[in-house]
Amino acid sequence: MSAFIPTPSTLDPAQACYDHTVLAGDHWVHEIKKGQTFRIVDLEGNQAADTLFYSAHDPVERYSASDTIRHQAALYLTTGTQLMSTRGNPLLTIVADTCGNHDTLGGACSRESNVMRYAFDKEPMHACRDSFIRGVQCWGHDLGKRDITCNINFFMNVPVSPDGQLRFADGVSGPGFYVEMRAEMDVIALISNCPQLNNPCNAYNPTPVRVLIWD
Amino acid sequence: MSHPLYTLELTGAGMWSRIIGRNKTLRLTDLEGGANVGMLLYHATERHERYNMPDTLKGQHIFYLRAPYCLHSDMGRLFASITQDTPGWHDTVCGGSDTALVHQKYGDKTFQAARNDFYRNARECFLIELSKWGMGERDLVPNINWFSKVTADESGKLNFVSHHSQAGDSVDLRFEMDTLVILNTCQHPLDPDPVYHPRRIKLEVFQSEPPAQDDPCLTVRPENARAYRNTQDFYLLAQ
Numbered sequence: 001m002s003a004f005i006p007t008p009s010t011l012d013p014a015q016a017c018y019d020h021t022v023l024a025g026d027h028w029v030h031e032i033k034k035g036q037t038f039r040i041v042d043l044e045g046n047q048a049a050d051t052l053f054y055s056a057h058d059p060v061e062r063y064s065a066s067d068t069i070r071h072q073a074a075l076y077l078t079t080g081t082q083l084m085s086t087r088g089n090p091l092l093t094i095v096a097d098t099c100g101n102h103d104t105l106g107g108a109c110s111r112e113s114n115v116m117r118y119a120f121d122k123e124p125m126h127a128c129r130d131s132f133i134r135g136v137q138c139w140g141h142d143l144g145k146r147d148i149t150c151n152i153n154f155f156m157n158v159p160v161s162p163d164g165q166l167r168f169a170d171g172v173s174g175p176g177f178y179v180e181m182r183a184e185m186d187v188i189a190l191i192s193n194c195p196q197l198n199n200p201c202n203a204y205n206p207t208p209v210r211v212l213i214w215d
Numbered sequence: 216m217s218h219p220l221y222t223l224e225l226t227g228a229g230m231w232s233r234i235i236g237r238n239k240t241l242r243l244t245d246l247e248g249g250a251n252v253g254m255l256l257y258h259a260t261e262r263h264e265r266y267n268m269p270d271t272l273k274g275q276h277i278f279y280l281r282a283p284y285c286l287h288s289d290m291g292r293l294f295a296s297i298t299q300d301t302p303g304w305h306d307t308v309c310g311g312s313d314t315a316l317v318h319q320k321y322g323d324k325t326f327q328a329a330r331n332d333f334y335r336n337a338r339e340c341f342l343i344e345l346s347k348w349g350m351g352e353r354d355l356v357p358n359i360n361w362f363s364k365v366t367a368d369e370s371g372k373l374n375f376v377s378h379h380s381q382a383g384d385s386v387d388l389r390f391e392m393d394t395l396v397i398l399n400t401c402q403h404p405l406d407p408d409p410v411y412h413p414r415r416i417k418l419e420v421f422q423s424e425p426p427a428q429d430d431p432c433l434t435v436r437p438e439n440a441r442a443y444r445n446t447q448d449f450y451l452l453a454q
Contacts, residue, residue, distance in 0.1 A: 065268070066310025066357035070404045075308070075371035086355050088313050088338075105278075105308060107269020112291030116274055116442045129289075146263050146353050160367045164278040164304070 004100035007079040009180050011037060011214050018213035022049075024206035025195035027131035029139050030213075031056050032183045037095065037214040039180040040154050040191070044207035046171035048156040048194040050108045050128045052149070053083060053091045056186035059141050061085045065104040065150040075160060077102040077152060083181065086149075091187050096180035099173045103158040106168065108132060108151050109196045118198045131192035139188060153194075154179055156201050168199045219419040225400055227413030228335040232344040232397040234259045237450075240298065240389045240423040241396065243416055245362050248382040250414035251403040252361035253311045253337045255345075255354075256286060256294045259393035262350060264290045268307050268357040274438040278367065280305040280359065283431035285439045286388070292446040293439065294394050296432035298423075299387035302380045306360040309373070311337025312404045321411040334411055340399035348395060361386055363403040375405040389423050389432075391446050 013019065017036075021043070022028040032038045040049050055061040067084040069075060077083070079097045082090040107113075108128035115123050129148055136143035155173040160166050195206050220239070224246070225231055235241055236259075243252055258264035267289035275284050282300035285293050312320075317336045326333040338355075345354055362380035365373050402413050426433055426443070433443050 060352045064310065064355075064357075066308060067313075069373070070309045073373045073405060075367050075373065086352060088315055105269060106273055107267065110289070110291075112289070112445070113267075113270050113274070115445065116270065116287065116291040116438050120441065144263075149356050150267075150269055158273075160278045160371070162366055162368055164366065166272050166276055166278040168273065 006098045006100065007096050008098055009039065009096035011039070013212055015214065016212040017215050019210070021208050021210050022191055022193045023208050024193055025126055026193050027135040028191045028193070028211065029135045030189055030211070032187050032189055032213060034183050034185050036183050037180060038092065038183060038189065039178050039212045041176065041178040041210040041212070042099065042155045042173045043175065043210055045175040045177070046155065046173050046203035047207045047209055048196070048201040049154040049209050050192040050194050051152045051154055052132065052190045054188045054190070055085065056188050059143060059147065059188065061087050061089070062147070062149060063091060063152065068104060075105060077104055083152070090184040092181040092183050094179060094181045099155055099177040099179060101157050101172050102179060103153040103156045104150070105160070105166065106153050106156060106158040108192060109194065114198060122198060125197065126195040128192035128194050132190060135190045135192065153201070168201055170200050171203060217421060219421050221420040223418045225416050225418055227415055228399065228401050230340045230344050230399045231418065232347065232395065234393060234395050235390050235420060236393050237390050238423055238425055240387050240421045242385055242387050242419040242421065243361055244383065244385040245380045245414065246382060246417055247414040248380060249378065250362045250380055250400065250416050251406070252398055252400055252416060253341065254359040254361060254396065254398040255341060255356065257354070257395040258288065259395050262395070264288050265354065265356055266294060266359070271307065274442070275436050280307055283435050285432050285442065287442055291442055292449060293391040293442045295388040295390045296426065296430070297386060298389045298432060299385070301384045302362055302364070302386070304364040304379065305386065306363045306365040306403070308357065309360060309365055309403065309405055310357055311341065312401055313338040316404055320409065324411070335401060337399055337401040340401060341397060344397045360403050365405060373405060375403065375407060377407065389426070391443060392449070
């Protein structure tokens with residue numbers, strides 16, 4: 001891994017127009033207007049914030065992991081990354097980052113994938129894709145599972161080796177680390193604050209994240 | 216393998232979509248070298264169930280596709296097993312080309328100027344074929360790019376490996392679930408070749424035997440065995 005140089009923000013949390021804590025395992029849906037700045041803070045460290053974005057005006061246009069990877073010809077998300085939509089438009093641009101390693105290959109956990117990955121008796125465990133479904137259902141527009149696509153995992157570390165191995169590794173995030181992005185269009189943010197207990201993505205202890213928005 | 220049930224040669228930048236039943240094998244053959252086959256997979260009847268790049272990768276601890284690994288759905292089941300594969304590396308993270316990329320990389324060639332040699336892109340090809348099955352933009356997810364090799368360095372920077380697939384290279388997919396297969400032969404989005412030159416492929420479908428208990432695709436990872444059991448359970452209950 002090349003040396004990461006943190007890019008801190010100058011924004012003052014006291015000046016934010018929105019400030020909310022998403023509890024461990026909960027979901028959160030909120031609109032971010034074009035030009036507003038959105039920050040996610042990993043309050044206690046090593047917490048995966050599974051995140052999807054949609055155009056607020058036409059939710060058929062939504063975050064695309066493969067378009068984002070293709071556009072920057074690189075896997076990991078950090079300052080300068082444009083989060084691209086399925087129509088090839090930038091939804092948001094990452095403008096500050098004190099963690100430096102955000103994943104978009106690992107997707108979200110689901111009850112079905114927990115069975116596949118771990119064991120048949122993990123099926124009842126709370127999982128991100130159920131939270132995503134509840135999130136889009138609460139938002140409306142008759143959205144559901146079909147609208148849940150491959151997400152971003154802020155603060156999650158999924159290193160890929162040059163010979164093509166992929167693993168879920170211990171996080172490189174820590175208490176108070178944050179990532180900040182500027183909305184390039186009116187977007188809806190959907191977070192599942194990951195409840196996964198079967199791998200190190202949350203250090204086996206899901207914790208809250210804080211979300212802030214500045215005009 | 217026995218005589219194919221079906222054979223088709225598909226042009227460069229061609230499109231194709233069919234339902235392939237379980238226990239049949241689709242063989243893709245690169246006819247010219249340098250082919251790319253963009254592919255999306257959906258459950259034949261339950262179309263909300265679709266190919267899932269993250270589950271396929273994290274479930275098998277891999278960044279690319281090759282034999283003897285499997286293609287996972289987003290419902291903990293298997294669409295297909297990669298039973299044979301000569302190039303040994305296929306991309307599934309880079310997505311496909313779109314209008315802007317083709318314009319920027321190759322310029323424009325319209326139907327008016329070039330008739331059926333006009334420039335196509337993967338996104339439009341996927342959307343055209345999806346629409347024929349009552350589907351659309353909401354069903355677009357990260358696809359597979361058969362025959363294309365893209366590696367990542369330690370910092371995550373991607374490198375497209377040119378001249379990876381040779382004429383005659385092939386990959387076999389044994390379907391474990393009845394699957395709607397949507398594919399096109401547009402060039403890979405990171406192919407640095409400045410010439411628009413999508414390659415022809417051959418498609419063949421064979422009848423195949425259900426996997427044995429020691430099948431390499433199902434024993435390479437315990438995750439695949441559990442996903443296969445979930446797939447079997449689906450048919451046990453539904454049929």
